[in-house]
Structures are given as structure tokens and as C-alpha cells.
Amino acid sequence: ALACDLIVAARNAVFVMAYSSVALSPDGGGSWSLSHLLPRQLVNELLMGGERIGAQRLHELGVVNRLCDAGQALGTALQWADKLGARAPNVLTSIKELVGDATAHTLPQHLAAERDHFVKNLHHPNGGIGINAFLAKQTPRYE
Numbered sequence: 001a002l003a004c005d006l007i008v009a010a011r012n013a014v015f016v017m018a019y020s021s022v023a024l025s026p027d028g029g030g031s032w033s034l035s036h037l038l039p040r041q042l043v044n045e046l047l048m049g050g051e052r053i054g055a056q057r058l059h060e061l062g063v064v065n066r067l068c069d070a071g072q073a074l075g076t077a078l079q080w081a082d083k084l085g086a087r088a089p090n091v092l093t094s095i096k097e098l099v100g101d102a103t104a105h106t107l108p109q110h111l112a113a114e115r116d117h118f119v120k121n122l123h124h125p126n127g128g129i130g131i132n133a134f135l136a137k138q139t140p141r142y143e
Contacts (some may be wrong), residue, residue, distance in 0.1 A: 002033035005096065008066045008077040009055035021050040036103065037063055088126035088142040 001007055001015060009015075017034070019026050026047055034043045038061060046053060058064040068076040084092065094117040102110055121127055126142045133140035 002030055002037075003028070006066075006080070007058075007064045008068060008073050008080065009058070009064045010070045010073045011055055011067050012070045013055040013073070014052040015055070015058060016050065016052045017046050018050045020048055037061075086139075086142075088121070088124075088130060088140075090124050090126055091121050094121055 001009075017026060017030055019030075025031075031043070031047060034046060038046075042061075045051075055064050055067060059067050066076060066080065098110070098113060098117060101113060105113065126140075129142055130140050
């Protein structure tokens with residue numbers, strides 16, 4: 001789940017980083033991901049204690065994006081994916097890159113990166129499609 005850009009979970013779902021329960025340290029970037037998402041003390045609690053944490057709590061902490069009823073996670077995720085799939089793919093790629101690089105940049109570096117992405121997306125065919133659809137109050141159909 002920590003490798004995902006967006007997380008949909010059922011309200012009754014639980015998550016656990018149980019490595020310490022079997023005398024192992026985290027792998028797969030788990031400690032890195034959690035350290036970028038949560039306060040150090042909570043990360044240590046989750047990793048050292050290996051205890052379950054509920055989806056509701058992770059939602060409150062901003063790790064889980066959307067909660068749904070039990071058995072509805074896949075359907076909820078697919079509905080959300082359909083909505084995101086209607087957006088310009090080049091822009092979603094830019095956003096993913098900008099967010100991924102944000103913590104490694106100074107503010108001036110990041111402002112320059114945002115400018116570069118903005119100009120690139122403005123000159124992409126989807127930029128014209130999106131602007132024209134907005135002005136015409138229509139739904140855009142991106143390439």
C-alpha cells in the first residue's frame with residue numbers, strides 16, 4: 001500500500017508492518033515511505049511494535065485517501081480511477097513527478113520545475129483541449 005499514489009480502504013481494513021515480530025527490519029522502502037508520511041514517533045511505534053493500525057486511523061493521519069464500506073474498496077477505487085482517467089495523462093504524469101521531487105528541492109528549484117512543467121503542459125495538445133472545453137463549458141476529451 002505504501003508504494004501506491006492513492007489508497008482506498010474499507011473501514012474495517014487493518015494494516016501492519018510486522019517485520020519486528022519476526023526479527024526482521026523493514027524492506028521495500030517501508031521505513032522511507034512511512035518516515036515521509038508520518039511523525040517519527042508514530043513511525044517508530046508502527047515499525048518497532050509491529051501492531052495493527054486501522055484504516056480509519058490512517059485516514060485521519062492522511063495516509064488513506066478514501067474510506068468505504070467493507071467489500072466496496074475495489075469498486076470505489078475503480079470509480080475513482082475512471083474519474084482520474086478522464087484527466088489529461090500528461091498532466092497527471094507531471095503532478096506525480098513534481099510531488100515525488102518536492103521534498104528533494106528547495107523552493108526556488110521547485111518553482112522552476114513547476115514552471116517548466118506548466119509550460120510543457122500548456123504547449124501540449126491537451127492544454128488546448130482543456131482550455132477550449134473550459135471556455136465552451138464542455139467536458140474535455142484528452143489524447
